[in-house]
Amino acid sequence: xxxxxxxxxxxxCILVVWIxxxxxxxxxxxxxxxxxxxxxxxxxxxxLRDSTYLHQAEEDADEWQESEENxxxxxxSHTRYPEKEMTKRSQEFYELLNKRxxxxxxxxxxxxxxxxxxxxKAAGTAPSGAHTEPWxxxxxxxxxxxHEIRKIVEEEEEIxxxxxxxxxxxxxLKKLRTNWIKDYLDSAPVLILIFKQVHGFAANGKKxxxxxxxxxxxxxxxxxxxALQIVKTVPKELVLISLLNLx
Amino acid sequence: xxxxxxxxxxxxCILVVWIxxxxxxxxxxxxxxxxxxxxxxxxxxxxLRDSTYLHQAEEDADEWQESEENxxxxxxSHTRYPEKEMTKRSQEFYELLNKRxxxxxxxxxxxxxxxxxxxxKAAGTAPSGAHTEPWxxxxxxxxxxxHEIRKIVEEEEEIxxxxxxxxxxxxxLKKLRTNWIKDYLDSAPVLILIFKQVHGFAANGKKxxxxxxxxxxxxxxxxxxxALQIVKTVPKELVLISLLNLx
Numbered sequence: 001x002x003x004x005x006x007x008x009x010x011x012x013c014i015l016v017v018w019i020x021x022x023x024x025x026x027x028x029x030x031x032x033x034x035x036x037x038x039x040x041x042x043x044x045x046x047x048l049r050d051s052t053y054l055h056q057a058e059e060d061a062d063e064w065q066e067s068e069e070n071x072x073x074x075x076x077s078h079t080r081y082p083e084k085e086m087t088k089r090s091q092e093f094y095e096l097l098n099k100r101x102x103x104x105x106x107x108x109x110x111x112x113x114x115x116x117x118x119x120x121k122a123a124g125t126a127p128s129g130a131h132t133e134p135w136x137x138x139x140x141x142x143x144x145x146x147h148e149i150r151k152i153v154e155e156e157e158e159i160x161x162x163x164x165x166x167x168x169x170x171x172x173l174k175k176l177r178t179n180w181i182k183d184y185l186d187s188a189p190v191l192i193l194i195f196k197q198v199h200g201f202a203a204n205g206k207k208x209x210x211x212x213x214x215x216x217x218x219x220x221x222x223x224x225x226x227a228l229q230i231v232k233t234v235p236k237e238l239v240l241i242s243l244l245n246l247x
Numbered sequence: 248x249x250x251x252x253x254x255x256x257x258x259x260c261i262l263v264v265w266i267x268x269x270x271x272x273x274x275x276x277x278x279x280x281x282x283x284x285x286x287x288x289x290x291x292x293x294x295l296r297d298s299t300y301l302h303q304a305e306e307d308a309d310e311w312q313e314s315e316e317n318x319x320x321x322x323x324s325h326t327r328y329p330e331k332e333m334t335k336r337s338q339e340f341y342e343l344l345n346k347r348x349x350x351x352x353x354x355x356x357x358x359x360x361x362x363x364x365x366x367x368k369a370a371g372t373a374p375s376g377a378h379t380e381p382w383x384x385x386x387x388x389x390x391x392x393x394h395e396i397r398k399i400v401e402e403e404e405e406i407x408x409x410x411x412x413x414x415x416x417x418x419x420l421k422k423l424r425t426n427w428i429k430d431y432l433d434s435a436p437v438l439i440l441i442f443k444q445v446h447g448f449a450a451n452g453k454k455x456x457x458x459x460x461x462x463x464x465x466x467x468x469x470x471x472x473x474a475l476q477i478v479k480t481v482p483k484e485l486v487l488i489s490l491l492n493l494x
Contacts, residue, residue: 076348076350078346078479079479080479081478081479083358083359083362086358086359086362086478086479087359087361087362087365089477089478089479090361090362090365090366090369090474090477090478091361091365093365093366093369093473093474093477093478094365094366094368094369094372094474097369097372097470097474098368098369098372099325100372100374101323102374103323111330111333112330112333112334114334114337114338115330115333115334115337118334118337118338118340118341119337119340119341121341121345122337122340122341122344122345125341125344125345125347126469126472127347127349127472130416130419130420130423131423168456169377169456169458172377172455172456172458173377176377176378208419209415209416209419211416211419214461214462214465215461215465216465218461218462218463218465218466218468218469219465219466219468219469219472220469221465221466221469222373222465222466222467222468222469222470222471222472222473223344223469223470223472223473224469225373225374225466225469225470226340226469226470226473226474227337227340227341227344227473230336230337230340231328231333231336231337231340232325232326232327232328232333232336
């Protein structure tokens with residue numbers, strides 16, 4: 001039996017693989033050496049590899065000198081609680097987080113935009129590969145846009161269930177009683193779309209590498225979930241979908 | 248200028264790609280159809296794909312029926328703060344998280360194991376693909392084991408800097424002034440190693456699929472960082488390394 005109470009905010013985490021990622025791969029294929037690369041870089045992370053080899057031949061040593069001048073160093077301060085207080089705070093945080101559920105019914109009650117801003121700012125404090133901060137958060141409130149998003153997500157998710165993901169995946173999901181219908185994407189007052197940036201651009205227009213971008217964005221999602229739970233706005237399940245061609 | 252104050256806990260997040268992942272790939276290669284798979288599953292996540300096709304031919308429909316009997320449903324409860332309170336809480340959480348830094352100097356002061364247990368329990372509340380919870384947290388306090396870990400990490404990291412990651416990566420890291428020496432792995436009283444499980448095992452010994460395992464583990468890392476910041480034990484940078492052959 002499910003006792004899912006309507007909640008306040010829907011977080012739709014769509015981790016989008018930019019279309020550029022496809023482009024990167026095509027370039028690599030044209031070089032005709034994917035086998036050699038895989039072999040020599042066996043220990044390197046997938047998403048790192050994808051965007052790194054684009055730039056191997058480039059000479060970018062000057063870029064550091066340029067950017068260094070603009071770096072502002074912020075003094076680090078640190079407060080330590082007494083041990084008893086540390087234990088108490090860690091216990092309370094665990095108990096609060098442990099109340100989070102991935103619900104499928106979302107209340108349409110409005111919440112202040114300031115709260116949405118704050119939880120996204122908190123997520124943006126996440127560490128990231130070489131401090132590239134490879135994320136984009138998009139807040140959607142417009143009912144028509146939300147509905148368009150729902151249609152895209154449902155269409156892709158239906159393909160997941162019907163053929164893309166295979167029999168095993170569908171079987172494994174049965175106990176969760178989920179399907180591809182996502183009516184909460186209409187009912188939730190706010191959707192937060194989370195995009196990963198597989199690369200960035202330098203001031204001179206050159207592509208820059210976003211190391212470990214998927215891991216970094218996912219860590220930011222973890223902090224976002226914690227922030228939402230702190231304000232007791234229980235978020236929607238994380239819909240973790242890689243959409244190759246969403247533009 | 249850096250003003251890095253010694254802190255309490257080092258979190259070493261080593262995201263380990265099990266050696267089985269290699270095995271999975273070998274099996275796939277033997278099937279001789281990687282091209283076809285890539286084409287028909289273009290939208291499917293990398294880590295999902297890696298472990299899924301191992302099981303496509305298997306008939307596991309019975310497993311759900313078995314596991315369903317053991318499922319315990321926990322009623323969902325939800326508290327909503329007044330809007331003003333929500334805003335205040337989200338603001339405070341952001342300000343606290345914004346004080347987190349990826350430091351390279353770690354205090355050797357001890358902290359209660361109960362705190363470590365609680366922050367790991369909090370991380371374990373993270374959502375995960377099909378609720379597979381594909382993570383293993385390992386707490387290391389023994390100085391000899393810590394030192395062995397340091398040697399492994401430094402050895403791999405030196406290869407990263409010297410040849411594996413390439414010129415561009417080394418250039419991009421220059422402004423962070425990092426290198427492969429990790430003496431904080433000795434000085435920190437506690438290391439938390441975080442492993443991703445690319446698959447699990449069912450009661451009958453069969454391999455089970457851990458969907459989106461890297462994303463799921465990274466989300467758990469985000470919550471772990473938030474939990475550590477809540478107790479004001481500022482964590483070490485996330486060392487996000489994929490180690491293919493660490494056993």
